[in-house]
Amino acid sequence: MITERDLDAATVSNWMREIESVIRAERDHLVQLDAAIGDGDHGTNMLRGFEAVVQALGADSGSPPGRLLVLAGRTLVSSVGGASGPLWGSALRSGGRVLGDQATFEGQELVEVLAAALASVKDLGAASPGDKTMVDALEPAVDTLRERVAAGAPLADALDEACAAAEAGGRATIPMQARKGRASYLGERSIGHQDPGATSTGLILRALQRAVATGS
Amino acid sequence: MAVETKVRKFLNDPALVVKESLAGLAAAHPDLLRYDAQQQIVVRKGAPKPGKVALVSGGGSGHEPLHGGFVGLGMLDAACPGEVFTSPVPDQMLAATKAVDGGAGVIHIVKNYTGDVLNFKMAAEEAADAGIKVEAVVIDDDVAVQDSLYTAGRRGVGATVLAEKIAGAAAERGDALAQVTGFVKRVNERSRSFGVALSSCIPPASGKAIFDLPEGQIELGIGIHGEPGRRRTTLGSASEVVDVMVEAVLSDLKLSRGAKVLVFLNGMGGTPLLELYLLYGEADRKLRAAGVEPVRNLVGSYITSLEMAGASLTVLELDDEMTGLWDAPVHTPALRWRA
Numbered sequence: 283m284i285t286e287r288d289l290d291a292a293t294v295s296n297w298m299r300e301i302e303s304v305i306r307a308e309r310d311h312l313v314q315l316d317a318a319i320g321d322g323d324h325g326t327n328m329l330r331g332f333e334a335v336v337q338a339l340g341a342d343s344g345s346p347p348g349r350l351l352v353l354a355g356r357t358l359v360s361s362v363g364g365a366s367g368p369l370w371g372s373a374l375r376s377g378g379r380v381l382g383d384q385a386t387f388e389g390q391e392l393v394e395v396l397a398a399a400l401a402s403v404k405d406l407g408a409a410s411p412g413d414k415t416m417v418d419a420l421e422p423a424v425d426t427l428r429e430r431v432a433a434g435a436p437l438a439d440a441l442d443e444a445c446a447a448a449e450a451g452g453r454a455t456i457p458m459q460a461r462k463g464r465a466s467y468l469g470e471r472s473i474g475h476q477d478p479g480a481t482s483t484g485l486i487l488r489a490l491q492r493a494v495a496t497g498s
Numbered sequence: 499m500a501v502e503t504k505v506r507k508f509l510n511d512p513a514l515v516v517k518e519s520l521a522g523l524a525a526a527h528p529d530l531l532r533y534d535a536q537q538q539i540v541v542r543k544g545a546p547k548p549g550k551v552a553l554v555s556g557g558g559s560g561h562e563p564l565h566g567g568f569v570g571l572g573m574l575d576a577a578c579p580g581e582v583f584t585s586p587v588p589d590q591m592l593a594a595t596k597a598v599d600g601g602a603g604v605i606h607i608v609k610n611y612t613g614d615v616l617n618f619k620m621a622a623e624e625a626a627d628a629g630i631k632v633e634a635v636v637i638d639d640d641v642a643v644q645d646s647l648y649t650a651g652r653r654g655v656g657a658t659v660l661a662e663k664i665a666g667a668a669a670e671r672g673d674a675l676a677q678v679t680g681f682v683k684r685v686n687e688r689s690r691s692f693g694v695a696l697s698s699c700i701p702p703a704s705g706k707a708i709f710d711l712p713e714g715q716i717e718l719g720i721g722i723h724g725e726p727g728r729r730r731t732t733l734g735s736a737s738e739v740v741d742v743m744v745e746a747v748l749s750d751l752k753l754s755r756g757a758k759v760l761v762f763l764n765g766m767g768g769t770p771l772l773e774l775y776l777l778y779g780e781a782d783r784k785l786r787a788a789g790v791e792p793v794r795n796l797v798g799s800y801i802t803s804l805e806m807a808g809a810s811l812t813v814l815e816l817d818d819e820m821t822g823l824w825d826a827p828v829h830t831p832a833l834r835w836r837a
Contacts, residue, residue: 467725
């Protein structure tokens with residue numbers, strides 16, 4: 283049996299770099315999705331935030347992974363604005379606090395990090411599944427990851443399934459009518475468009491899967 | 499290397515449009531305000547004023563002159579401009595709050611958008627930790643958003659300008675925190691707004707219109723972020739359009755006969771004053787016919803959505819105290835009288 287490698291500060295740094303890279307690649311797509319039901323700046327705002335995160339983490343030396351997540355969250359709050367800044371900022375800060383000062387963590391603890399992130403997003407945004415928000419991607423992903431890790435699946439595989447759940451969750455927002463955020467002002471006209479926040483959530487989780495799978 | 503400019507806008511670098519515009523505001527009005535480029539905040543000259551309640555507002559840019567244009571005597575003490583159509587961050591709000599706190603407390607005037615509310619909430623918590631007394635009031639006067647159970651709630655639009663003027667005058671004459679906060683709430687409770695658009699607008703970063711509106715069509719129930727409205731229909735006469743706006747506002751505000759009101763006919767940025775006065779004339783006439791008396795008015799582009807063609811109507815039910823505060827001296831880049 284292969285013993286899984288522990289996750290550590292490098293995993294977090296790689297995750298943030300993967301996010302910056304995928305958001306950069308998908309920026310125009312996110313902007314298009316947001317223009318349909320919002321104001322067309324989701325990709326730009328998220329990219330500004332994760333560029334700042336990569337820079338902040340690059341200047342850090344030797345912090346444990348939990349502290350890095352808290353730093354990433356604080357950087358997002360200070361650089362993104364809009365709703366995404368506080369929501370993702372709080373998510374990463376809450377997730378990071380779960381890890382405290384420990385130097386490494388494993389799959390089960392990653393589940394707890396993401397569960398804390400989800401809880402903070404739901405609390406701050408007062409959103410429930412079906413409201414056409416990032417919760418529609420994040421919640422099924424956390425549920426899937428928890429189940430697969432509990433069943434003993436290798437972490438990279440479990441994350442792969444969690445990403446698929448997040449991406450399916452993102453697509454499932456298309457027929458929904460938005461009940462939270464700026465898209466909610468459109469009423470029925472928000473139906474037929476994929477939620478940009480749920481979409482970027484899928485990208486952020488896919489970046490995590492890559493950071494974990496390619497870690498050496 | 500020259501920046502490629504594809505869009506019909508005056509830009510050096512789309513990423514710097516907000517900062518460069520704020521630097522220009524400060525260059526034009528050094529007698530009224532200063533711009534702190536580090537924190538990206540606009541602060542009234544001479545702030546903090548010891549013992550005076552301070553008013554701070556902020557939100558995404560693209561709504562000029564809101565909010566930076568309302569910093570000065572009798573209105574705001576500081577403004578926190580975010581990126582275009584994006585809420586500012588808590589760091590800006592906290593820096594602004596600290597810069598203007600004169601010991602009597604600070605009021606955050608927050609338009610009801612998810613981002614603004616979340617970021618201001620974080621800033622207020624940090625200000626409280628720093629020992630500053632902060633009251634936050636959320637403005638939500640837009641009747642186009644009908645069902646708050648299934649939305650993020652009504653948006654803050656035209657009433658924001660009126661609240662900043664009226665509460666700003668109360669703070670200027672020396673009212674205490676609770677009284678000034680009360681005026682912000684009273685203006686919000688007694689105001690309703692409804693907006694329409696004849697075009698979308700083009701954020702500098704994307705360079706593309708947020709939505710397409712064919713000629714001959716009108717969006718009803720728009721906000722101030724270029725987002726499409728609740729409904730699209732065929733553009734009728736100005737009189738017919740104002741019928742829709744007055745009906746939407748009055749049916750929600752429920753005024754008693756003979757009520758005295760302030761009528762704010764606001765341009766969205768791309769509609770000339772020629773048309774705004776025409777719309778005001780229609781609104782004034784229709785309101786009188788409905789048994790309400792416009793005793794004060796404001797006509798012009800004060801809370802805009804970049805270059806969007808369109809207009810919004812805000813009606814505020816006045817009482818003697820609010821009327822007196824409206825008439826009080828004000829001197830800011832965008833509003834000035836009796837000072």
